[in-house]
Amino acid sequence: IVLTQPPGTLSLSPGERASLSCRASQSVSSSDLAWYQQKPGQAPRLLIYGASSRATGIADRFSGSGSGTDFTLTISRLEPEDFAVYYCQYRETFGQGTKVEIK
Amino acid sequence: EVQVVESGGGLVQPGGSLTLSCAASGFTFSTCWMSWVRQAPGKGLEWVAEIKEDGSVKYYVDSVKGRFTISRDNAENSLYLQMSSLRAEDTAVYYCARVVVTPTFHFDYWGQGRLVTVSS
Numbered sequence: 001i002v003l004t005q006p007p008g009t010l011s012l013s014p015g016e017r018a019s020l021s022c023r024a025s026q027s028v029s030s031s032d033l034a035w036y037q038q039k040p041g042q043a044p045r046l047l048i049y050g051a052s053s054r055a056t057g058i059a060d061r062f063s064g065s066g067s068g069t070d071f072t073l074t075i076s077r078l079e080p081e082d083f084a085v086y087y088c089q090y091r092e093t094f095g096q097g098t099k100v101e102i103k
Numbered sequence: 104e105v106q107v108v109e110s111g112g113g114l115v116q117p118g119g120s121l122t123l124s125c126a127a128s129g130f131t132f133s134t135c136w137m138s139w140v141r142q143a144p145g146k147g148l149e150w151v152a153e154i155k156e157d158g159s160v161k162y163y164v165d166s167v168k169g170r171f172t173i174s175r176d177n178a179e180n181s182l183y184l185q186m187s188s189l190r191a192e193d194t195a196v197y198y199c200a201r202v203v204v205t206p207t208f209h210f211d212y213w214g215q216g217r218l219v220t221v222s223s
Contacts, residue, residue, distance in 0.1 A: 034209035036148075043198055043213040044140075044148060050207040091208050092150040092162070 001025055003088055003095035011103040018075040020098050022088030027068045032091050035064055035073045039084045047086075048073060075100075105129040105212045107182075107199045112217035119189050123217055125182040125199030133157070133177040136202035138210060139184045141195035149195075152184065153202055167193075189221045 002025040012018055022033070030051035036044040046055040048064035051071060061076040075082055083102050088095040111123040123139070138153040152163045152173040161173050172185040182199055196218050200210040 031206060032208040034207075036210075038148075043215055044210075045213070046209060046211050049203070049209040049211070053207075055211065087148055089148075089209065092153070092164075094148040094150065096147045 001028060001090060001093055003090055003093055005086075005088060005095035005098045007098065008096070009099045009101055011101050012078055013103045014078050014080055016078050018073075018078055018082070018100055020073040020075075020086050020088075020100070022066070022071040022073070022095050024069045024071075024090060028090050030067050030071075033064075033066070033071050034089045036087045036089065037082075037084050038087065038097075044087065105201070107201060107212055107214040109197065109199050109214040109217040112197065112219045114220045114222065115189055116223050117190060117221055119221070120185070120187040121189065121219060122186065123184040123197055123199075123219070125184075125214060127180045127182065127199075127201070130201070132175075132180040136204050137173075137175060137182045138200045138202045139173060139182075140198045140200055140210065140213075141193075142198070142216070143192075143195040146195075151197070154182070186219070189219075191221050193219065194221045195219060 004023045033051040035048040038044045052064045063074045065072050085097045085099045087097045106128045108126045115121045139151040141151050154161050154173045170188045174183045196216040198216045199214040201212040
């Protein structure tokens with residue numbers, strides 16, 4: 001299974017809504033789809049598991065949705081600390097990541 | 104507090120060997136799958152290997168099969184990655200991560216990572 005995360009970079013302003021896409025090359029189980037955030041020089045941090053469940057301590061502006069081959073991570077209002085790279089993951093496979101940068 | 108802390112790493116020549124260690128605390132290590140994930144400089148995340156709670160089952164990405172060995176010592180709450188026949192393309196930050204396999208599959212706690220550089 002290949003996970004594709006278009007586009008490679010999203011340029012947005014603080015306060016805007018971000019919708020990040022993750023597309024699987026074939027239908028996958030939603031229960032095994034997760035999202036991570038990574039900032040420069042830091043380890044990845046689990047945001048969403050089971051496609052839509054927030055991990056412990058994750059702000060409610062982060063939400064996940066989708067099924068089959070199309071999944072979305074939504075950040076309702078971007079805070080300054082949300083500018084980072086986001087990866088989707090299905091079992092042992094990671095997408096290539098989407099960088100959310102300040103416009 | 105759950106913590107996983109890697110140690111080891113550094114500079115090694117092509118064809119050389121190196122072992123990474125990961126010390127776990129704050130959870131019952133012997134009941135958890137564990138994994139190694141790596142990230143080449145400026146690149147994305149790549150799963151490398153994982154090991155079952157009791158060490159009886161191990162999986163590897165194709166590119167490291169026969170060269171890397173994942174192991175664990177539940178008495179010491181420690182995870183290891185023995186790397187041999189190292190290549191330039193193995194250069195990366197290596198992360199130790201706890202794996203949740205049921206009812207959903209994800210990596211919930213990550214170490215800070217250790218850099219392995221393969222270069223002459």
